[in-house]
Amino acid sequence: MKKNKYLLTAFMLYMNYFVHGMGVIIISQNATNLAHQWGTTTTGAIAVVSSLGIGRIINLLISGILSDKFGRKPFVQLGIVFYLVFFVGLLFSKSVTVAYVLGICAGMANSFLDTGTYPALMEIFPDAKGTSNVVLKAFISGAQFLLPFIVSGLASAGAWYGWSIVIPAAILVITGIYFIKGAFPDSKAVAAAEEKKAEEAEAAVQKENAAPVKSNKWLDGTLFILYGYISQATFYMVSQMLTQYGQSISHMSDSAAHALVSWYSLGSICCVLFTAVIGSKFKEVQLVPVYTLGAFIAIFLMWAYPANAVLMAILAFAVGFFAAGGVMQLGLTVMADFFPAGKGTVTGFFYTAGSIASFTIPLVINALPGMREVMFFDVIVALLGFIDTSLIAIRYKHLFGSLKK
DSSP: OOOOTTHHHHHHHHHHHHHHHHHHHHHHHTHHHHHHHHTSOHHHHHHTTHHHHHHHHHHHHHHHHHHHHHOSHHHHHHHHHHHHHHHHHHHHOOSHHHHHHHHHHHHHHHHHHHHHHHHHHHHHOTTSHHHHHHHHHHHHHHHHHHHHHHHHHHHHTTOOTTHHHHHHHHHHHHHHHHHHHOOOOOHHHHHHHHHHHHHHHHHHHHHHHSSOOOOOTTHHHHHHHHHHHHHHHHHHHHHHHHHHHHHHTSOOOHHHHHHHHHHHHHHHHHHHHHHHHHTTTSOHHHHHHHHHHHHHHHHHHHHHOTTOHHHHHHHHHHHHHHHHSSHHHHHHHHHHHHSGGGHHHHHHHHHHHHHHHHHHHHHHHHHSSSHHHHHHHHHHHHHHHHHHHHHHHHHHHHHHSOSOO
């Protein structure tokens, strides 16, 4: 078996997402200390987190397009630089205004990393695209599991809180040094080879059916952009309201309601491991409709039977597994199969749709009268996700002849 010469590059890409996992929650985990540093309240410090979403949407689409033009490496490097500005800036910032600008830098860093990393991993592991992207989720989850222990450990030891910020910054310095010379696959050569393979598959289908079927940027692109929005919305609603739903609708104790989030997180991690194991046996397009159906069923049962605390814990695990365990990354991988020449561009479009969901879904939640209505709305969204991914699978079969690996 030929050794993959880009394995170290892949590992460094994963380490960037380990840092990203910390970056997403670093402010909330250090809110008390940062609030004192910025001269504001804890609530005021946590409000800065919203700036990450603004930064993310600013450059996501354009950096995806440019990633296809100039290659993956510059955008990974930009992501590292912008994240370094964020972490180092947190240590020295003295006001909420400066912190908000730093948060925008962090959001932009995430976008740069996304449009460089997801396409790069699909090019490094062409026979395991979905698995390679889903593993990113494991690094993010691992970092978010570890950081609270680091923060609490520093507090218990009476140590400076800033070490929890220095650690991810130090990792970025290491990856940044590596990527000065670290090699990436030739994205244009990979795209040309994949286009040729796709054309051969289409030709085979046309020969059998005597009817040409081509990837349609409007039809197929719309289906995927809708799924980018729907997949983000589905797990965002559950993750944001799970504890409140347990308290107000299921009448669970505070500890039991908070534990639902732990079950949800455990389900997410288990799905990453499960997908990594079966990824060599099934195509991503086979898994995505199954996962979206599982998410719909689990969320529907949460809405229908909220009174059973044991069932709620099981369903929280199931929602984490099916809706937040990497299905969004699998959807992106399938989209790249439809549009092999523009992996960076499709990443930009796909995750821009997800970012829009992050902005609009809170408005919908606030407009609905209660938690039960929010859960029912999520049931509808999850059903639309299953319908959408089923249509994507049908289109895939028309284009490539088979859903099987």
